[in-house]
Ligand SMILES: Nc1ncnc2c1ncn2[C@@H]1O[C@H](COP(=O)(O)OP(=O)(O)OP(=O)(O)O)[C@@H](O)[C@H]1O
């Protein structure tokens with residue numbers, strides 16, 4: 001009986017939480033709708049319906065695939081290079097003070113300098129082609145990856161490494177059984193942040209030099225002063241980025257972390 | 267020879283390598299637009315001596331940007347601190363607001379900048395609003411986390427000793443929130459700064475962000491690179507000097523070694539600083 | 543010194559089904575100048591009792607009366623862990639709990655820091671002290687408000703045996719000197735025998751099962767026969783409690 005009562009209480013609690021959450025969305029949408037009908041002109045704050053219709057149109061016309069495809073290609077190339085470089089730099093920086101001093105100014109600078117700067121410099125060097133956005137993606141996501149890997153390397157317990165050395169294990173088992181298990185979560189955090197930053201810088205570059213891509217469309221709508229179109233593209237971007245990050249990346253992460261749990265049990 | 271192995275040598279060497287690589291790269295790259303280091307240096311010196319082709323000096327431009335940043339951040343804290351406290355202390359508020367705060371964190375500041383530009387047109391308003399919108403989610407999330415983490419055992423101790431409410435707020439609650447305010451400021455500022463530059467490009471006719479676009483449109487490559495380096499220097503200055511000092515002072519009570527970690531003195535969303 | 547009167551005190555924690563009874567209808571009185579130990583196995587409601595006495599928690603039912611000549615008594619509380627404000631210096635931690643923070647208070651705080659032999663750490667942060675030193679600061683803090691009643695919740699249980707022994711001696715001297723009323727929670731029977739004038743024994747479920755005076759002269763040498771005997775007697779009772787619980 002006590003179990004049943006606990007269950008009832010838990011369900012009641014869950015319902016209440018969901019109710020508040022839905023209330024949040026309802027209030028948000030209601031306020032939006034209210035503002036667009038009563039307070040300002042429809043083209044300044046378009047009603048949610050209009051944006052939904054527009055999004056539907058973009059998806060139905062197939063435009064979405066052309067532009068998302070263009071952006072994704074930029075990200076895929078840029079991020080792969082950035083990840084390899086960033087992970088290597090992070091390993092060096094985490095293990096040696098010399099390399100840390102050598103690289104830290106640049107990592108910090110790329111971390112804190114507005115992405116626009118890199119987008120503009122890349123545009124200046126590479127002109128209007130696709131190389132500019134790729135270069136901008138490499139430079140910015142590089143440091144996000146590096147920073148996370150440095151944290152990971154520093155989290156590897158020295159005692160364990162010393163212990164392995166004391167037992168005469170060579171570098172390969174040390175890397176495999178000590179470094180990798182400890183690094184795995186950091187490597188994945190690096191993927192997530194590096195990836196989300198890659199998205200943003202890629203769209204930003206397209207706003208400036210793109211001839212296709214989400215950012216390019218955002219600029220077009222901005223220049224046409226089409227709030228509806230602009231918000232529709234932003235929301236699509238948002239949905240797509242969220243999907244990739246939450247579903248694709250995190251699922252992959254869980255798969256590899258499962259390996260990590262078994263490794264730890266063994 | 268031992269000197270070469272010191273961290274200071276590494277830092278000098280890295281700047282040297284950067285300049286050398288740049289000099290070598292100029293003829294190799296598929297453009298004749300990339301300026302040489304000396305051209306950029308000459309440009310930067312001229313700018314610093316107020317000798318410029320842009321409508322405003324580098325001091326005036328960065329000064330204006332910092333003003334906008336200050337006002338926007340002030341508004342972000344004014345709105346974000348009460349919201350964050352509410353979220354941290356009341357379960358329903360957490361459920362009500364959580365998804366929006368997270369969506370706000372993930373929103374590219376480019377979108378804020380362009381939306382603000384369309385709404386408010388050219389002027390000071392769009393950049394300030396962009397700064398506020400870009401910083402507010404960081405403030406809310408961090409303050410909420412802080413409010414959830416005020417140490418209960420110290421509050422109990424204060425109750426047992428009948429310590430007054432104002433003293434508790436001043437000596438227990440505010441210091442406990444401090445690391446979270448600090449994180450909010452650091453990451454909120456980083457994101458806001460990036461958004462501000464974008465807003466200045468598309469919704470303003472002055473400010474540091476606008477000037478770099480001015481050089482870009484004027485095809486002055488040494489202007490672009492020179493201004494880019496100004497940005498890098500300002501960023502390093504803020505991060506190393508301002509935040510470094512501030513964090514050492516705010517966390518002076520922590521045992522050594524904890525407060526001098528190179529990045530992320532704040533307790534939460536250290537990784538969430540990743541915005542363009 | 544303050545007297546404590548507890549009548550039919552009961553504390554239930556809702557949330558379980560049925561609710562957890564932490565203290566079950568206990569009554570006792572403590573007179574001024576007594577050093578009373580509360581012993582009992584883990585989870586029997588000792589901390590809960592102190593929390594109610596100190597006002598941190600409220601009782602489900604019953605009365606608690608702690609007065610000093612008709613006015614509410616002033617309480618000092620030493621916790622299981624030191625509970626110092628990490629961001630305030632040692633001296634400021636003591637000042638934090640002073641009702642008024644005048645120059646006289648500052649003087650007194652320094653005096654009590656000297657008493658636990660930590661006067662030289664007044665300007666340091668708690669993070670710079672060892673665990674034992676922090677606990678001594680906690681004790682100095684409790685004494686520094688010159689309380690009518692001192693509550694202590696296993697103050698030495700986190701410390702190593704040697705530090706604990708010297709702190710016990712220090713506490714005993716302070717008590718001899720000031721003759722505060724002390725309510726001292728512990729699960730260490732020999733500690734209770736060494737320090738107290740009276741021992742209250744709690745059983746699992748928060749029942750008060752014994753109230754034993756300890757009529758032995760101070761200082762008590764743990765090796766002396768009568769102290770050992772008292773300890774053995776108490777330990778026997780204690781173990782029978784555990785059997786009851788099991
Ligand atoms: N906040 C709470 N909510 C629910 N139950 C609680 C709470 N605090 C204590 N309890 C329960 O009350 C009982 C008594 O707890 P208490 O902390 O007083 O024990 P204790 O005698 O101090 O034990 P120990 O010697 O381990 O410190 C325990 O069964 C505990 O689970």
Ligand SMILES: [Mg+2]
Nearest residue numbers: 588589590695
């Ligand atoms: Mg306890």
